[in-house]
Amino acid sequence: MIIFADTSAIGSAYLGDEALGRWISDVIFDGPDPVVISELTDVEFASLLVRAKSDGRIIASEMAECLAAYKEHTADDGPIGVVPITHDSFSRAQQFVLQVSIRTLDALHLATAQLLADTNDDSVVVLTLDHRQAVAAQALGLTLYDGPAK
Numbered sequence: 780m781i782i783f784a785d786t787s788a789i790g791s792a793y794l795g796d797e798a799l800g801r802w803i804s805d806v807i808f809d810g811p812d813p814v815v816i817s818e819l820t821d822v823e824f825a826s827l828l829v830r831a832k833s834d835g836r837i838i839a840s841e842m843a844e845c846l847a848a849y850k851e852h853t854a855d856d857g858p859i860g861v862v863p864i865t866h867d868s869f870s871r872a873q874q875f876v877l878q879v880s881i882r883t884l885d886a887l888h889l890a891t892a893q894l895l896a897d898t899n900d901d902s903v904v905v906l907t908l909d910h911r912q913a914v915a916a917q918a919l920g921l922t923l924y925d926g927p928a929k
C-alpha cells in the first residue's frame with residue numbers, strides 16, 4: 780500500500796497542533812507504508828505555514844524549521860516521495876471538477892493520486908483531514924486511509 784498524503788495531513792504532521800497531529804506524524808514518518816505527496820504540496824505547505832504564523836500558531840523560527848525539515852524529508856533520499864504533476868494530472872483533474880463538487884487544487888491532488896494508482900501494482904490510499912476532499916475522493920472511487928484515527 781502507498782499512502783498519498785494531502786497538504787492538510789502533511790501540515791498536521793509538521794505543526795502537531797491538531798488533534799490527530801501525532802498520529803499522522805507516526806503514519807508518515809514511522810509507519811511501514813511508503814508516503815507520497817503531489818509536488819503541489821510544496822506551494823500549499825508554504826502557504827499553510829504562512830497562515831499558521833499569521834494566526835499566531837507558530838513563530839518565524841518555527842516556520843523556518845518546518846520548511847527546512849520538509850525540504851529534507853522530500854529530498855530524493857527522504858521519507859516522503861514527491862509525485863510530479865503531469866499534463867495527464869491536469870486532464871484528469873478537469874474531468875473530476877466536471878464530475879463532483881471539488882476545489883481545483885484538491886482535484887489536482889486526487890488526479891495525481893489516481894494516476895499513481897493506475898500505474899502502480901500497490902494500492903494507493905488517500906490520507907486527508909479535509910472533509911470536502913475526502914468526500915470527493917470517495918465519490919471518485921479513491922480509497923481513504925483507514926488507520927487508527929477512524
